[in-house]
Amino acid sequence: MKTKHLLSLLLAGLCTGTLSAQNYPWYTQGDFAPQKRIEFKITNPTNLEVKDAPVIIKREGFPMPDLHEMMITIVDPQGTPRPAPSDSVLNVQGGHQLRAESNGRMLFHQLDDLDKDGIWDELFFQVDLKPKETRTIYIYLGENIRGWNKHGTHANIASYCRHIMPFWETGEVGWKIWFANSVDAYGKRKSQLVSPVLYGENVDGYGIANINHDYGSDIQEVAPSFGASAICLFENPDKPDSISMPRKTPTKQKLAPESLWNAGQISDTRYAYDVIVNGPLRSMIKIKGMNWNTGNGFYEYEQYYTAYANQNYCRSKVHFNKFFPTRDGVLMGCGMRKKPQEDNFIQKGGIIISSGPEEVRDPEKIDQRENIVVDFIGGAIVVKDRYKPQYQYIPYYEGNHTFRVTPDEDNTFEYMVCTAWSEGTKLRNKTDFNKYVEEQAVQFNNPITYKFVKIEGK
Numbered sequence: 001m002k003t004k005h006l007l008s009l010l011l012a013g014l015c016t017g018t019l020s021a022q023n024y025p026w027y028t029q030g031d032f033a034p035q036k037r038i039e040f041k042i043t044n045p046t047n048l049e050v051k052d053a054p055v056i057i058k059r060e061g062f063p064m065p066d067l068h069e070m071m072i073t074i075v076d077p078q079g080t081p082r083p084a085p086s087d088s089v090l091n092v093q094g095g096h097q098l099r100a101e102s103n104g105r106m107l108f109h110q111l112d113d114l115d116k117d118g119i120w121d122e123l124f125f126q127v128d129l130k131p132k133e134t135r136t137i138y139i140y141l142g143e144n145i146r147g148w149n150k151h152g153t154h155a156n157i158a159s160y161c162r163h164i165m166p167f168w169e170t171g172e173v174g175w176k177i178w179f180a181n182s183v184d185a186y187g188k189r190k191s192q193l194v195s196p197v198l199y200g201e202n203v204d205g206y207g208i209a210n211i212n213h214d215y216g217s218d219i220q221e222v223a224p225s226f227g228a229s230a231i232c233l234f235e236n237p238d239k240p241d242s243i244s245m246p247r248k249t250p251t252k253q254k255l256a257p258e259s260l261w262n263a264g265q266i267s268d269t270r271y272a273y274d275v276i277v278n279g280p281l282r283s284m285i286k287i288k289g290m291n292w293n294t295g296n297g298f299y300e301y302e303q304y305y306t307a308y309a310n311q312n313y314c315r316s317k318v319h320f321n322k323f324f325p326t327r328d329g330v331l332m333g334c335g336m337r338k339k340p341q342e343d344n345f346i347q348k349g350g351i352i353i354s355s356g357p358e359e360v361r362d363p364e365k366i367d368q369r370e371n372i373v374v375d376f377i378g379g380a381i382v383v384k385d386r387y388k389p390q391y392q393y394i395p396y397y398e399g400n401h402t403f404r405v406t407p408d409e410d411n412t413f414e415y416m417v418c419t420a421w422s423e424g425t426k427l428r429n430k431t432d433f434n435k436y437v438e439e440q441a442v443q444f445n446n447p448i449t450y451k452f453v454k455i456e457g458k
Helices: 002-016 087-096 195-200 250-255 430-445
Strands: 036-043 050-058 072-076 105-107 110-112 122-129 134-141 153-159 164-170 173-179 182-187 230-234 270-278 282-293 297-308 313-325 331-337 344-348 351-360 372-383 390-394 400-405 412-421 449-457
Touching (some): 164 195, 164 297, 173 195
Antiparallel strands (some): 036 134, 050 122, 173 182, 282 297, 297 313
C-alpha cells in the first residue's frame, strides 16, 4: 500500500508540474520527443574506472513498474548523440533504425523476467564510469520502436553430440557444460558469438578453427576435474582436502565406476537445464541438480551462470533448496582445475588465478591432428567477500583450486569465473589477465548503485 501511495504522489506531482525542474535538456531521436522521464543517479563506489559495468534496477526499486519494454528509452545525457543514419543504412535496417539524437545517447537495455511469470524483474544495462563517479541517467517514457541491438552474448540449451547441454558466451570467450556441472571454456580469436555454430552444426570444439580460424578453440580440459568452474561440498572436517561432487557419488562408483558420467538418471544425480535470458547484453542459463546423495547427506540445488557483453567473465549464483547433511560442519564450495603447466598462481582473499602455457588438443586423440601450443591460457575464480572464502587445494581429480564458502541464511552464494588466452582479442598475457581479474573482483564486491530521484514532465 505504501508503494501505491508513493506512486500516486509522484504522478500527482507530475500532473501539477511540481517536479518539473530539469538538470539536462530533453532527449529527442528523430520524431521521438518524449514528454515524461524518470531520473536516476547511478554511482561507481570503487576507486577504479569501470567499462561496461552491469547496472541492475530491480522492479521493486522502480517507481513505475507496470511498463512494457518498448515504452522505455534509457539515455545518458552526457553521452555523445548519434548522427542521422545514411540512406544506405536505412535501406538495410528499415524503420527500426535509430535516428539522429540530441541531448544525450540512448543506452541499450533489457527488461528480464527471471522467474517467468510474465512480469519483468530486473532492468539491466551497462555503463562506463570514472572512479567514484555519480552520473544522472534518464529513463524516458513513451513508445519507441527504434534501435537494432546486436547481441553481445548468447545462451541456449542444445543437443551436442547426442548430449543435451547448456552454452553461454560473450563475444570474447564462452562456456559450456559437457560433464554434468563441470564447465568447459573456449576462446575466440575475433570477438563474435560462435556457440550457435558449435551446436547448430555439431562441430568439434577443438576443430572449429578448421571452419574459420577466428572462431578459436576449446581451451579447457575437464575430464574428472572441476574444469573452469564447478561446485562441491566439504563434508569431512577431519579431511580438509576431501570433497563431494554431484557426479562423484557412491551410486556412480557402484554402477558406473569407470565412467566420467553419473549412473542412471533415476538412481543417481540428475540435471536439468533452462535458458532464463538470451541477450543482447546478458545471457543466463539455469542448472538444476537433483537427487544428489553423497552417502553423507542429500542435496538439491539451482545454479545460474550469467554472461555479460564485452567481458571475459561470467557470474554464478548457487542456491541449495535441499541441504540435508548427516554430519555437522558441512560447508559448500566451488573451484576450478589447476592449469597443467601453471606458472602463474595467485590466491588472495576470494581470488584464485591459475595460468600458464598449454597445449590445446582434442582429448579423444582420434586422428593425427597437430596440437596447438599457446603461450597463455588463464582461468580464475572469485568468491564474494561476504561468503568468507577459505582456500583449499584438492590434489585429486587432476588437481583443483577451491574455496570453502559460508552461504547466506537461505543457502545461497555467488562467485565469478574469468577466462582468457593468448590468441584472444585482449587479456593475452598473465599481466593483463591478473589485473583484469583483480579489478573485476573489486567491482563484483562493490556493484554500481542506483537511486531514484524524481519523475518529471515537460
